[in-house]
Amino acid sequence: MIEIKFRGRGGQGAVVASEILGRAFFLEGKYPQSFSLFGSERRGAPVFGFLRVDDQPILLKCQIKHPDQVVLFDLSLADEKEISQELKPDGTILINTNREIGFFEGWRKFKIGLIHASAIAREVGLGDTFNMAMLGAYARLTNLIKMETLTEAIRSMAPSKVEKNIEAAEEAYKQTKIYEAKEPNPQ
């Protein structure tokens, strides 16, 4: 089973992204489970979307405390310590950022994917809606979902601007930079 946590701000579409990725896994015959922590969902507030995926039905009806993967929509949402405590030791993190890998030295024990998804979204004409670009980058980083399945899921679930969202996802897929985890330096 893989557990994924989406960290975003209200209005960024992190929850919708977790649902569309869930549907993509569903289309590939997996048993996903997608849910959010609800209540304070307003523009700008931190929002979490969760996704579990397995080859068999998932019985867990509880929160994800230590995800295998974190999808970080906004760098201001998490500090190094928080992510390090949350992610499983062999975890993977995908970050929406215009920074280079040197900035993330403290996270190099994890596999890291860097994508400037918000810039891609603006370029294809989506304005501030970059959640599908994040999913394209996720597909590239993890290799767990086929791009064509993701496209099908976006087509069936994206609330609007379907073709532009698909374009953003495909562009992000191409541009994602991947850095394998480094062994921590001996103290």
Place this chain on the structure above:
Amino acid sequence: MKEFMTGNHAVAQAVKLCRTPLIAAYPITPQTPIYEKLSEWEATGVLKGIMMRTESEHSAMASCIAASLTGVRTFTATSSQGLALMHEMLHFAAGCRTPVVMANVNRIIAAPWGFWADHLDSLSQRDTGWIQFYCENGQEAMDSVIQAYKISEQVYLPAMVNLEAFLVSHFMEPVEIPDQDAVDHFLPPLDLPHKFDVEKPGFLMTVVSSELYRKYRHMAQVSMDSVKDVAVRVDREFKDVFGRGYGIVEPIAMEDAEVVIVTAGSITSTARLAIRSLREQGHSVGLLKIRLFRPFPNEALQQVLAGKKKIAVIDRNNSMGSGGIFCQELKAALVHSEDRPYIYNYIAGVGGTDVNPEVIQRIALDAMERSEPMDQPMWIMEE
């Protein structure tokens, strides 16, 4: 056909499949997606029924009662404060013997305010004469709505299908949607023996004498008692057609269990996993799910718990001044049991707090270690 959907949308699907001609509702979080989905289908013509957007839950229930009396299938969905506002009409629905079906998304009752899973909203309505089911996932919620119509329409009592906020209502999971033809066959059009129409005016809710009131109440009680058998039969028929059955209670790994964990709703699902790992660690722990709460399945529980020494009831609710309500009811059901089991009550998950496998294991191990009975409920707090 299998689809990836939330528990709320699974409920909406069930209502559509049951061809319910009259839906009356008022939106409230976290039930609103049921309302929205049915509204959307009404607008696109997918839903053949009428969607009444009432000004309150009280009016929604009044509308369902009135429509039901004309002999049509009805539905409403609500949650928490909305259910509380319906309280008066809930008694009317049962008293008028209307087979209204409702989905209630279990959410905390204010104050303080919040949206989280908690069973207290529906348990507070336990004396209103409604059949009550508690579901552990979206699939069961969908199937229970279909079953609820079939049961209600045989006993002329309303039924409430309960699914927890977020943990069921907003969990997207693969859900098997039954074929329309199969549902049509399973649930034929409603044909009530008495119904109002404009050609045949009638009057209901007249003032009655004490004796008549008692007579009506007793008749309703006899019908309510019959639900235990009717629900088992309907569930079996459902399983024959659709391949899924739930029982009114479900015993899991009970044979040699030294401790039996008793759950309702979504905690059951997590507990299925928790007892597997407890068993792998060598602990003989069983699990008992209570799906039907009203009528309370005393006989079924007495039968499956015969010979058990320790029972740990997990309640996602608290009746202030008493304790967990499932535990109270279970204690009453077992009071004459020859085995005199120790029944421990754990208040866990109140306010939607997380109940993960570790919490359930802690509860099981705690019950296992105890050698004395304990009257006070134990609250599971943060580690």
